[in-house]
Amino acid sequence: MDKQKIIQLDKENYLPVFARYSIVLSHGEGPYVYDSEGKRYIDFLAGIAVNVLGHAHPKLVAAIAGQAGRMIHCSNLYYTEAQAALAAKLVKLSGLGKVFVGNSGAEANEGAIKLARKYGKTISEEKVEIITAEHSFHGRTLATLTATAQPKYQKGYEPLPGGFRHVPFNDLPALAAAMSGKTCAVFLEPIQGEGGVNVPDRDYLQGVRDLCDKYGALLILDEIQTGIGRTGAMFAYQLYDVKPDIITLAKGLGGGVPIGAFIATDKVAAIFSAGDHGSTFGGNPLACAAANATLAVIEDENILANVTMVGQYLMEKLEFLKDKYPNLINQVRGQGLIVAAGLSRPGRDIVDKCMDYGAIINCTAGDVLRFVPPLIITKSHVDEMTEILDRVLAEEAK
Ligand SMILES: *Cc1c(COP(=O)(O)O)cnc(C)c1O
Numbered sequence: 001m002d003k004q005k006i007i008q009l010d011k012e013n014y015l016p017v018f019a020r021y022s023i024v025l026s027h028g029e030g031p032y033v034y035d036s037e038g039k040r041y042i043d044f045l046a047g048i049a050v051n052v053l054g055h056a057h058p059k060l061v062a063a064i065a066g067q068a069g070r071m072i073h074c075s076n077l078y079y080t081e082a083q084a085a086l087a088a089k090l091v092k093l094s095g096l097g098k099v100f101v102g103n104s105g106a107e108a109n110e111g112a113i114k115l116a117r118k119y120g121k122t123i124s125e126e127k128v129e130i131i132t133a134e135h136s137f138h139g140r141t142l143a144t145l146t147a148t149a150q151p152k153y154q155k156g157y158e159p160l161p162g163g164f165r166h167v168p169f170n171d172l173p174a175l176a177a178a179m180s181g182k183t184c185a186v187f188l189e190p191i192q193g194e195g196g197v198n199v200p201d202r203d204y205l206q207g208v209r210d211l212c213d214k215y216g217a218l219l220i221l222d223e224i225q226t227g228i229g230r231t232g233a234m235f236a237y238q239l240y241d242v243k244p245d246i247i248t249l250a251k252g253l254g255g256g257v258p259i260g261a262f263i264a265t266d267k268v269a270a271i272f273s274a275g276d277h278g279s280t281f282g283g284n285p286l287a288c289a290a291a292n293a294t295l296a297v298i299e300d301e302n303i304l305a306n307v308t309m310v311g312q313y314l315m316e317k318l319e320f321l322k323d324k325y326p327n328l329i330n331q332v333r334g335q336g337l338i339v340a341a342g343l344s345r346p347g348r349d350i351v352d353k354c355m356d357y358g359a360i361i362n363c364t365a366g367d368v369l370r371f372v373p374p375l376i377i378t379k380s381h382v383d384e385m386t387e388i389l390d391r392v393l394a395e396e397a398k
Contacts, residue, residue: 358388
């Protein structure tokens with residue numbers, strides 16, 4: 001089918017909730033994707049921080065194909081080796097106690113919210129409030145869009161579930177003022193992704209931990225975007241030296257296969273018993289095999305060290321562009337390979353032009369260029385992307 005036909009077919013039949021770019025993607029290899037007309041793009045979005053091993057990584061492909069040939073799904077009424085192995089691996093990597101596997105980020109967060117509510121009620125009927133941060137992003141289900149403190153995601157869907165409060169991010173006095181004995185959890189991204197790659201002060205999360213301890217509240221970290229090596233640590237909280245009670249994962253975990261998970265300390269996990277939560281597809285052997293292969297490659301190929309090294313190089317290159325185009329770029333920020341260039345104006349046309357020249361990048365929060373490439377990229381891939389961005393910024397600066 002030709003490109004225009006595919007686009008027309010989609011427009012006629014798919015719910016119009018996505019502002020899509022006018023290309024049809026067909027396949028990928030490593031950090032490159034190809035469109036239906038054979039044009040190649042260097043991919044610095046990676047399916048929105050999902051394809052951590054790039055596209056078509058041979059070990060991931062083999063694991064998926066092998067598992068599909070044995071069994072894709074059998075329900076959670078039975079044990080499988082792939083699920084047991086994944087849970088053991090995630091417990092070991094996180095230092096937490098018990099894992100639940102679902103199918104998406106929002107589903108992981110829903111599970112964490114339910115667990116926090118049940119935890120609160122073990123202490124008092126009133127201990128049900130969950131505090132989240134402005135400019136956060138936690139998903140599109142009713143509870144997670146209520147946790148997401150951005151009106152644009154909530155408008156039109158009222159009445160929203162109760163029991164959520166919002167405070168400014170990276171502001172300990174504001175959090176302290178909002179907390180009380182009614183707080184059952186503080187629920188934050190360690191670095192806000194969709195909200196603009198907002199990196200908190202070094203001691204912020206430690207301060208949040210102290211407040212949670214003071215009020216007997218759980219610290220839930222949404223590591224859906226920052227987890228699985230994105231920041232150069234397996235999980236971002238490891239960089240900030242805090243111990244959360246629950247973390248949630250999704251995006252990078254399956255290397256592209258849909259999967260989400262939450263991990264809780266043994267103490268908190270013990271609040272759930274048989275029948276308290278569930279999922280038909282969650283933790284199926286296909287998704288777990290993909291996650292097991294993804295985590296194995298990250299370890300075996302020393303990917304975390306690569307993220308730190310290449311991430312630093314990407315920040316340096318962007319700093320150089322900031323100095324060259326001070327009227328366009330006002331700040332470069334990030335950690336590992338979640339990096340942003342703050343713009344002095346909306347970024348959508350810069351993204352469009354980069355695409356024309358063969359680089360896929362992303363604009364979030366209106367005026368922030370976000371770079372979340374596969375974690376396997378090298379410095380030369382950074383050069384390739386930043387050369388295109390340089391060319392586009394030169395045209396824009398005219
Ligand atoms: C993407 C994202 C989600 C939502 O994940 P879905 O799989 O789209 O439901 C939640 N939290 C964060 C931090 C995210 O980046």
